Amino acid sequence: MLITDRRTEMNELKHDGWTVEDEDAILDAIGKWVDGEVRPIAREHDQADTYPHELVEQMKELGLFGAIISPDYGGLGLPASTYAKIVMKVASAWMAPSGIFNSHLIMASAIERTGTEQQKSDWLPKMATGELRGGIALTEPNAGTDLQAIRTRAEKTNEGYRLNGTKTWITNSLNGNCLMILAKTNTEATPRHKGMSAFLTKKGQGYEVSKKLSKLGYRSIDSCELLIDDKLVPHNTLLGGTEGRGLQQVLGGLELGRINVAARGAGIGEGALMLATRYAQERETFGKPIAQHQAIQLKLGEMASKVAASKLLIEDAAKKYDSGQRCDMEAGMAKYFATETGVFCSQEAMRIFGGYSYSTEYEIERFYRDAMLMCIGEGTNEMQRIIVAKQLIERNPI
Numbered sequence: 045m046l047i048t049d050r051r052t053e054m055n056e057l058k059h060d061g062w063t064v065e066d067e068d069a070i071l072d073a074i075g076k077w078v079d080g081e082v083r084p085i086a087r088e089h090d091q092a093d094t095y096p097h098e099l100v101e102q103m104k105e106l107g108l109f110g111a112i113i114s115p116d117y118g119g120l121g122l123p124a125s126t127y128a129k130i131v132m133k134v135a136s137a138w139m140a141p142s143g144i145f146n147s148h149l150i151m152a153s154a155i156e157r158t159g160t161e162q163q164k165s166d167w168l169p170k171m172a173t174g175e176l177r178g179g180i181a182l183t184e185p186n187a188g189t190d191l192q193a194i195r196t197r198a199e200k201t202n203e204g205y206r207l208n209g210t211k212t213w214i215t216n217s218l219n220g221n222c223l224m225i226l227a228k229t230n231t232e233a234t235p236r237h238k239g240m241s242a243f244l245t246k247k248g249q250g251y252e253v254s255k256k257l258s259k260l261g262y263r264s265i266d267s268c269e270l271l272i273d274d275k276l277v278p279h280n281t282l283l284g285g286t287e288g289r290g291l292q293q294v295l296g297g298l299e300l301g302r303i304n305v306a307a308r309g310a311g312i313g314e315g316a317l318m319l320a321t322r323y324a325q326e327r328e329t330f331g332k333p334i335a336q337h338q339a340i341q342l343k344l345g346e347m348a349s350k351v352a353a354s355k356l357l358i359e360d361a362a363k364k365y366d367s368g369q370r371c372d373m374e375a376g377m378a379k380y381f382a383t384e385t386g387v388f389c390s391q392e393a394m395r396i397f398g399g400y401s402y403s404t405e406y407e408i409e410r411f412y413r414d415a416m417l418m419c420i421g422e423g424t425n426e427m428q429r430i431i432v433a434k435q436l437i438e439r440n441p442i
C-alpha cells in the first residue's frame with residue numbers, strides 16, 4: 045500500500061470519537077510503515093549520523109505532524125492513548141525518528157492549549173501538515189532541570205521583543221524551521237517564574253543554529269546549540285499574548301511530553317526484547333539454543349514483564365490525560381518506569397547477544413545507546429520520583 049493511501053485512510057477515520065477499530069486501523073498502518081520504511085534504513089542513518097529526510101515526507105503523508113492537533117486546525121485529533129501506541133511502535137524499531145514529531149507536537153500542543161486565537165490559526169494548520177516543523181527551546185548551558193535559572197532575555201521595545209541568549213540540546217532546530225523559545229521578560233520577578241515568557245519564532249527570525257552536537261545515541265536527529273543574538277521578533281510572537289506565563293505554558297505540556305517519552309522507553313524495551321527473543325532461539329551453546337538455558341529465560345521473563353507493566357502505566361496516564369484529569373503523578377510513574385525498562389531491556393539484550401552485541405553489524409547496540417537519553421529528557425528520572433512522591437503525600441495527607 046502506498047503511503048498516500050494510508051494518509052487517506054487515516055483521514056477518512058478522522059472524526060470526533062475514535063473507536064477501538066479506528067485505533068487498530070491506525071496502528072496497522074503505522075506498523076506497516078515502520079516495518080517497510082523505518083526499520084530498513086535505521087542502521088545506516090544512525091551510523092552515518094545522517095538525517096532521515098525521506099521519513100519526514102512519509103510522516104507528512106501519514107499525518108503524524110498533526111497527530112494530536114485538533115481537526116479544527118487540520119490535525120488528526122488523536123487521543124494521547126492512541127498517540128502513545130504510535131510512538132511505541134516507531135521506537136520499537138528506531139527511537140530517533142519519533143523525536144521529529146514528538147518535540148514538534150509539544151510545541152503545537154502548547155499553542156493549542158495557551159495560544160491566542162490568531163496564533164492558533166496562524167501556526168497550527170501549517171504545523172499539522174508539517175510545512176512548519178518545530179520543537180521547544182528551554183535548556184541552556186547553565187540550566188536544564190532548574191529552568192527558572194535561564195538567562196535568555198526578551199526585552200520589550202516599541203518595535204517588538206529583543207531576544208538575546210543561548211540554548212543547547214535543541215531537537216529539530218537544524219532541520220526544522222520554528223521553535224518555541226523560553227525567555228525572561230522580567231529578571232527581577234519574584235517568584236522567578238512570573239518573569240518568564242514563551243515566544244513562537246521561526247529560524248533566522250528568532251534564532252540561529254550555531255553548532256550541531258555530536259552524541260552517543262539518538263543520532264541522525266539534530267540536537268543543536270542556538271545563538272540568539274539581538275533578534276527582534278514581533279509582539280504577536282509572545283505565546284498567549286500575556287507576559288509571565290511561559291513556565292506554566294511549558295510545564296503544562298510536560299504531562300503529555302512525559303507520556304510520549306515513556307512510550308519511547310517502552311518501545312525501546314519492546315524492540316530490544318523482540319531482538320533478544322529471536323536471537324536466543326537462533327544461537328546455540330552446549331548443544332541447544334540459548335533460549336533453553338534458564339539463565340536466559342530469567343532475563344526474557346523479567347524483560348517481558350517490565351515491558352507489559354510499562355504499557356499499563358502508560359495507558360493509565362494517557363487515559364487520565366485524555367479525560368482531562370490531573371495526571372502528573374501517573375505520567376511521572378510511567379515516564380520513570382518505562383524509560384528505566386528501556387535501559388534494563390537493552391542492557392539485558394546486550395548480554396543475551398554476547399560478543400555480537402558489540403558489533404555494529406547488529407541492531408541491538410543502537411537500542412543500548414538510545415535508551416539512556418529517555419531517562420534524562422522531559423524531566424530527569426530523579427525529578428520524576430520526586431514529583432510522584434510529592435503527589436503521593438499531597439493526595440494522602442494525615
Ligand SMILES: Cc1cc2nc3c(=O)[nH]c(=O)nc-3n(C[C@H](O)[C@H](O)[C@H](O)COP(=O)(O)OP(=O)(O)OC[C@H]3O[C@@H](n4cnc5c(N)ncnc54)[C@H](O)[C@@H]3O)c2cc1C
Binds near residue numbers: 181262421426
Ligand atoms: C539528546 C538531547 C536532546 C534534548 N532535546 C531538548 C530539546 O529539544 N529542548 C530542550 O529544551 N532541552 C532538550 N534537552 C535537554 C534536556 O531536557 C536536559 O538535559 C534535561 O532537562 C536535564 O538538564 P541538565 O542536562 O541541565 O541536567 P541538570 O539539571 O544539571 O541535572 C544534573 C543531575 O542533577 C539532578 N538534579 C538536578 N536538580 C535536582 C533536584 N532538585 N533534585 C534532585 N536531583 C536533581 C538531575 O536529575 C541530574 O541527575 C535535550 C537533551 C539531550 C541530551
